[in-house]
Amino acid sequence: MQRVTPVILNLLIINVLVFLAQSAFNDGTGIDWITDTFALHHYRSEYFQPHQIITHMFMHGGISHLLFNMFSLWMFGSTIEDYLGTQKFLIFYFICGITAGLMQLGFYALNYWELDHYILSADLKEQYRYILRQRVTVGASGAIMGVLVAFGYLFPNREIQIMPFPIPVKAKWLIIIMVAADLFGGFARVPTDNVAHFAHLGGAAAGFLLIFLWNKNRRKTFY
Numbered sequence: 001m002q003r004v005t006p007v008i009l010n011l012l013i014i015n016v017l018v019f020l021a022q023s024a025f026n027d028g029t030g031i032d033w034i035t036d037t038f039a040l041h042h043y044r045s046e047y048f049q050p051h052q053i054i055t056h057m058f059m060h061g062g063i064s065h066l067l068f069n070m071f072s073l074w075m076f077g078s079t080i081e082d083y084l085g086t087q088k089f090l091i092f093y094f095i096c097g098i099t100a101g102l103m104q105l106g107f108y109a110l111n112y113w114e115l116d117h118y119i120l121s122a123d124l125k126e127q128y129r130y131i132l133r134q135r136v137t138v139g140a141s142g143a144i145m146g147v148l149v150a151f152g153y154l155f156p157n158r159e160i161q162i163m164p165f166p167i168p169v170k171a172k173w174l175i176i177i178m179v180a181a182d183l184f185g186g187f188a189r190v191p192t193d194n195v196a197h198f199a200h201l202g203g204a205a206a207g208f209l210l211i212f213l214w215n216k217n218r219r220k221t222f223y
Contacts, residue, residue: 001212003072005081007090012070015140018058019066031133035059039136042108047133054094054103058210059138061194069140076151077144084214092150092210093143096203097170102141103202107186142199145182146207148175153211 004012018038025032040056041048061068112132118201151158152175159168179201186197 003078005078007081007093008074008077011073011093015060015066015070017057019060022059035136036133039138040104042112042132043105044131046129047064053098056101056138057140057143060139060140065083065139069144072144073140075148077147079155080147080150088214092172093147094208095210096146096206097140097143099206100135100199100203101137102198103142104137104196107198113119137196137199139196141196142203145178145200145203146210148178149204149207151175153208154215
């Protein structure tokens with residue numbers, strides 16, 4: 001068991017409190033004022049606000065989503081915070097999360113390009129408004145992907161036990177597999193897939209670039 005560092009502890013508390021607030025106001029439809037206000041909407045939606053690029057990082061789509069993200073944040077984030085220091089890690093985390101949000105807005109632009117440029121009838125416009133209100137992005141996964149990539153870069157040969165598999169995996173291979181899975185998922189565009197793959201990739205890219213630049217004067221071997 002490793003200690004919980006200050007930023008990680010506060011992030012865990014904030015994410016849990018926000019999830020409790022979401023649960024209190026959620027009526028099962030996915031449409032409520034807290035989602036309208038803080039989840040990341042398509043930039044052409046009437047509910048889009050710039051602050052959502054940050055606030056979506058503290059919301060989650062369900063208890064399993066929350067638990068997985070918070071476990072990953074604790075497991076890898078405490079080590080990275082120890083390495084970077086509290087202030088620098090906080091900057092790192094938010095840059096990764098904001099980049100993830102911007103990347104997701106880019107995905108919205110690409111995925112909804114045709115609909116955004118059609119001349120729609122009044123009925124179709126209303127349906128489109130409803131779709132845009134429902135299809136939002138929430139979760140800390142983009143920022144956490146940046147943390148995971150930083151961990152894999154700094155500690156490539158540290159072995160990680162993934163249940164229920166009996167053989168531990170080196171961090172570098174685990175992160176490469178995860179990034180490759182997001183690349184595949186992002187370009188495959190499976191209709192039933194509701195994972196924000198491009199947000200993950202944006203966070204991963206930001207995490208790699210930051211840790212590479214901040215760590216370039218220290219000798220680390222990726223093998």
